[in-house]
Amino acid sequence: MQYQWYPGHMTKAKRQMQEDLKLIDVVIELVDARIPYSSKNPDINAMSNGKSRVLLLNKADLADKQKNDEWKAYYESLGYYVVLINAKNGNGVRSVNDVITKACQEKIERDRKRGILNRPIRAMIVGIPNVGKSTFINAFAGKAIAKTGNKPGVTKGKQWIRLNKNVELLDTPGILWPKFEDQAVGLRIALIGSINDEILVTSELGYELCKFMTANYPGALAAKYGVEECEDGNELLCRIARKRACLLKGGELDIEKAAGFLLDDFRNGRIGNFTLEIPKNE
Numbered sequence: 653m654q655y656q657w658y659p660g661h662m663t664k665a666k667r668q669m670q671e672d673l674k675l676i677d678v679v680i681e682l683v684d685a686r687i688p689y690s691s692k693n694p695d696i697n698a699m700s701n702g703k704s705r706v707l708l709l710n711k712a713d714l715a716d717k718q719k720n721d722e723w724k725a726y727y728e729s730l731g732y733y734v735v736l737i738n739a740k741n742g743n744g745v746r747s748v749n750d751v752i753t754k755a756c757q758e759k760i761e762r763d764r765k766r767g768i769l770n771r772p773i774r775a776m777i778v779g780i781p782n783v784g785k786s787t788f789i790n791a792f793a794g795k796a797i798a799k800t801g802n803k804p805g806v807t808k809g810k811q812w813i814r815l816n817k818n819v820e821l822l823d824t825p826g827i828l829w830p831k832f833e834d835q836a837v838g839l840r841i842a843l844i845g846s847i848n849d850e851i852l853v854t855s856e857l858g859y860e861l862c863k864f865m866t867a868n869y870p871g872a873l874a875a876k877y878g879v880e881e882c883e884d885g886n887e888l889l890c891r892i893a894r895k896r897a898c899l900l901k902g903g904e905l906d907i908e909k910a911a912g913f914l915l916d917d918f919r920n921g922r923i924g925n926f927t928l929e930i931p932k933n934e
């Protein structure tokens with residue numbers, strides 16, 4: 653799915669988000685574990701000032717296991733409650749409930765002192781397109797979603813999914829925009845496949861991926877494609893095209909096709925599990 657964020661579009665989304673944030677106690681932000689920096693919205697921190705923050709590093713199954721731990725520790729050092737999850741198969745999803753309760757402990761205490769007992773925590777899922785928000789909501793809410801689905805027509809105002817006696821979830825996720833100003837961020841979002849390929853040059857992405865992989869995960873492309881690696885991304889892409897017999901009609905190498913294979917293998921974890929960035933300041 654392709655989202656274009658125009659200034660007007662973004663202002664509207666921001667206003668909506670600010671309204672929704674008034675209703676909730678905890679923001680659950682999803683990022684892609686392969687690009688935990690680039691897939692994190694730049695404005696959500698300022699907007700959710702004072703709310704508890706839970707950060708889910710989703711698609712952890714596709715990312716580098718060691719880097720997963722480093723990123724988790726990094727965001728924890730910034731005060732987030734962090735969980736590594738795979739929303740697709742449900743790994744880690746069950747522990748999110750406990751983490752939400754932990755993140756909201758202060759609020760629960762405050763309520764208790766005021767004599768308010770068992771008021772559910774209200775939560776909202778946010779994240780940029782494609783990080784897995786809908787998949788996560790389905791995995792997390794499970795049967796609760798099916799229940800609300802049985803009541804057609806009750807759509808006035810906000811819809812909440814009652815997950816259990818502790819937590820209520822706003823049923824629509826907040827779709828946020830990525831960082832725009834940074835070209836490198838756009839490239840990484842494209843590499844993991846979260847920007848529509850039609851607007852991008854596949855061979856260019858393939859070239860960038862070859863360069864990144866040989867520098868950061870030497871040996872991985874050699875093992876997958878049986879090619880000798882080299883620093884020159886273009887040359888490496890040609891070698892992969894040759895090995896894969898990606899040829900145009902006249903016998904010339906079909907670089908676009910080879911880059912397409914490479915990206916598809918990379919995005920689906922068929923080359924291995926990789927993370928494109930290392931922890932750095934937000």
Ligand code: G4P
Pocket residue numbers: 710711712713714737738739740741779780781782783784785786787788
């Ligand atoms: P969004 O609401 O944030 O836009 O994202 P959505 O849930 O639609 O998920 C985007 C894609 O990411 C989906 O793939 C989904 O299956 C996949 N996905 C979500 N979480 C995980 C995860 O933890 N691990 C992996 N490996 N994939 C995940 P799709 O190709 O669009 O659909 P499908 O082929 O899975 O049906």
